[in-house]
Amino acid sequence: MKIHNQFKDEVTTAVRGALREMDAPDIAFVTEVPDNADLAVPCFTMSKELKMPPKNIAEKIAENIKPTGLITAVSAMNGYLNFTIDQKILITDTLNDIIESGDGYGSLPYNGKKINLEHTSTNPTGPIHVGRARNPVIGDTLARCLVRCGYEVTTEYYVNDVGKQVVILTWGVNNLPKESVVEEERDKTDHKLVAYYRLANKMMEEDPVVQEQISEMLRKFEAGDQNVISHVRETAEEMLEGLKETLEQINVTLDRYTWESDFIADGTARKVVEELKKSEYAGQTEDGSWYLDLKDFGIQGKNTKFTFTRADGTTLYTTRDLAYHLNKFKRCDIAIDVLGEDQKLGSKQLCSALEILGCDKKPEPMFYSFVALPEGKMSTRRGVVVYLDDLIDEAVDRAYEEIRKRRSDIPEDKMKDIARSVGIGAVRYNIIRVHPDKQFVFKWDEALNFDGNSGPYLQYVHARACSMLKKAGEYKHDTDASKLTDELEINLVKALSKFENITRLAGEEKRIHMLPAYGHEVSVAFNQFYANVPVLSAGDSRDARLTLVECTRTVLKNILTCLGMESPEEM
């Protein structure tokens, strides 16, 4: 990557020099990376000032530039200046860099900044369903990218163990006999408990006595009844164990779990209320509830009020979330929240309230749209869901079938391991490859896509490379560019050289969907090389080509790791 920056510098300097010759030293221009050159400068913007057609400008500048350093050729075409990089230096440099850096290739140096990345944080009222499954996958992938960008990252799950939903669940668990709920097949706490949640909801709607019991429980909870609070906490903890198991299945583990009820217990939510009341934006309704009027903070709509206490003075979710964020900022430089699109307004209100509280930091939200079923929105309460656990199982099963179709030489347990890697890889890849803003409808065939632009395609290339290296046995690293002259080899090296830039885009700019696209680009380049260039029987070029294969393997493994996918050596 360094070489690309250097190349860009040299091109900029050369163009600037040529323009000086043309008596236009201050004219502005940009560089871009096109398909048909290594770097290009469009000359259209200079047209007015130089009073010349872009085509002539490009030709004139090209005449004034002599290839030096990394620039081996300049040409003018259709009003563009096209520059060609010294391929020999690019090849040798890139391959040496990959060999030296290994796992660290494509990473940026440690920058000492602490990032707290909150993701998943689903309500502990039922198993994770695919409607929300983007959250852990996006969060975990972004965390991995940020680590590679040099940050110190802590991932965190905010557990909502306060409020009506968890109270309903707890009432169900404490009052409903085991025989009365419809048993879920799966032996996991989240699947077992959700049955109580559903029945409790149904009974609450139909039976006023139940409704009163739940209301009573909620009142006790609000009043600080330790017995009720700890029951709820225990239930939430039990549910969370099931959620953690699911997350582990898709290679997601979080560093820290923070409980919402802690901000009531330690009094910080109360403190936030007291601070907000002092604000000039604060007001109180006739009933006694407190709010902030955020109309001066760009909040639109028929109601610009942001309520932060109930009439009885108790705190709301949003108040506790404020306390939580203040707490977070004590522990990090940058806070990132991965949130569903339904949180957009809430997140904006949170930021405004933080500003009012005099907090100079704001969380950076990253939103994703929900995944719906063809028949509509998913709902845990109504039982209209596809669970993430079921998606994982189905993916692993399909991967197993594929492996069994083509391999008879692998022992059963190893086949199972590979199937797991491939199935989960397919699921994660298919979630990350689309832009988070894009809403999508869940379809089994698309979620389980195994060929073309898919996770297994990348893993397949990795496995192919591994297989070759294994067959090759001993060889010496050879980065002599004169032995790698095939167009397909050069194309592959160029793809490998872009990794650092992609890491930066994926992390710093949170464009994590660049990662699968890049992995696919590298894989295509490798498959084309593989299909047309012999390696093991290559004579003089054998070592150099094996080195290229090894470097591709290294880069692919790094991409896969960044995507939270395994890199099986065979499949």
Add this chain to the structure above:
RNA sequence: GGGCUCAUGGUAUAGCUUGGAUAGCAUAGGGGCUUCCGGAGCCCUAGACCCGGGUUCGAAUCCCGGUGAGCUCACCA
């Protein structure tokens, strides 16, 4: 009703922030490739920027207005 987001071949998706040279990729369709390192592969072919204005030498990209979809506007979490 207000706000935010999305709209690209049959299907799915990239490019939009920072406007530029033939709009990329995948899948389904049609045709081809296995003497040789793994055919979950490779090659060829056909097919798309929601509609209408505007800005510009130049618009998928920026602006305005439509249309359609999602989310949102709680003393819920």
